[in-house]
Amino acid sequence: MTEAESPLVEASPTRDATLAASDVVLETVGVTKSYGAVVVLRGIDMQLRRGEVLGLVGDNGAGKSTLVKILCGFQPPDTGKIYVEGKEVSFRSVADARRFGIETVYQDLALVPQLTVAQNLFLNRELTLFGGVGWLSAGKMRQLAKNYLEDIKVEIPDIDAEAESLSGGQRQAIAVARATRQNAKILLLDEPLAAMGARESALIVDLVKDLSRNLGVSMIVIDHNYTHLFELCDRLNVIQQGRIAFDQQVQDTSVEELTKFMVSQYRRELAAGQKLLEQ
Numbered sequence: 001m002t003e004a005e006s007p008l009v010e011a012s013p014t015r016d017a018t019l020a021a022s023d024v025v026l027e028t029v030g031v032t033k034s035y036g037a038v039v040v041l042r043g044i045d046m047q048l049r050r051g052e053v054l055g056l057v058g059d060n061g062a063g064k065s066t067l068v069k070i071l072c073g074f075q076p077p078d079t080g081k082i083y084v085e086g087k088e089v090s091f092r093s094v095a096d097a098r099r100f101g102i103e104t105v106y107q108d109l110a111l112v113p114q115l116t117v118a119q120n121l122f123l124n125r126e127l128t129l130f131g132g133v134g135w136l137s138a139g140k141m142r143q144l145a146k147n148y149l150e151d152i153k154v155e156i157p158d159i160d161a162e163a164e165s166l167s168g169g170q171r172q173a174i175a176v177a178r179a180t181r182q183n184a185k186i187l188l189l190d191e192p193l194a195a196m197g198a199r200e201s202a203l204i205v206d207l208v209k210d211l212s213r214n215l216g217v218s219m220i221v222i223d224h225n226y227t228h229l230f231e232l233c234d235r236l237n238v239i240q241q242g243r244i245a246f247d248q249q250v251q252d253t254s255v256e257e258l259t260k261f262m263v264s265q266y267r268r269e270l271a272a273g274q275k276l277l278e279q
């Protein structure tokens with residue numbers, strides 16, 4: 001079989017009719033997004049099931065973060081539909097998406113640098129702690145933040161330190177901790193392990209697995225490291241040329257197969273470029 005005939009190379013897989021509708025917590029149909037003349041997403045059809053960890057793969061600039069920013073209400077799609085638990089939604093803000101149980105760790109906006117570790121952990125959260133009434137005292141907030149970080153085994157030397165004085169990995173750990181301590185139904189993690197050492201990576205991997213297995217939280221995880229992805233995920237999707245071009249359960253594929261798929265696309269692009277030059 002040639003690479004072009006490979007069963008992995010399918011453009012935009014259609015919705016799986018055999019799937020129980022109630023299993024799908026998040027779905028996109030035909031989501032598109034351009035920035036000026038740059039067309040990034042050409043029609044994303046994606047499904048995320050309850051308790052599933054879905055890995056999102058793609059080259060730099062493929063549109064992974066763009067998709068996450070649409071799913072968390074940070075920016076609207078140009079066209080296409082988003083469904084949460086079967087209901088069509090149209091988010092006007094991140095707070096709007098949060099009301100549907102969607103929490104996000106952004107690749108590039110992890111923490112507010114001028115706030116302390118404790119303040120960052122409780123950002124936008126004070127009211128939810130007491131069901132919408134009361135004010136959370138600074139002392140109480142510090143204690144809760146400390147306990148929480150201890151619970152999930154994240155080691156930060158000083159809870160009163162400003163985020164800008166932390167290392168990249170420590171910041172990322174706080175951002176993941178913040179997202180996971182909400183009662184999120186859907187977690188979007190944009191490169192949660194980037195800038196993390198082996199110990200912190202293992203910790204986040206354990207946290208993600210625990211949340212999906214024991215609490216039924218569904219997650220989309222973006223990572224360029226295939227070893228991480230195979231350890232973390234139940235299923236993998238690749239974004240190529242603005243569409244989902246690969247959709248496999250991890251047990252049905254391998255690092256080798258995924259690498260081959262990514263490289264074959266690169267070769268096709270190279271060949272297409274060569275052809276253009278020759279014309």
Ligand SMILES: Nc1ncnc2c1ncn2[C@@H]1O[C@H](COP(=O)(O)OP(=O)(O)OP(=O)(O)O)[C@@H](O)[C@H]1O
Binds near residue numbers: 035038067
């Ligand atoms: N706010 C913006 N304005 C203009 N162009 C943008 C904007 N955000 C993203 N882009 C462009 O959209 C494309 C996709 O970017 P995106 O950040 O989604 O890629 P990515 O798949 O997350 O890449 P990486 O793996 O490097 O993080 C890129 O070409 C980028 O330059």
Ligand SMILES: [Mg+2]
Binds near residue numbers: 064065066107190
């Ligand atoms: Mg990105």
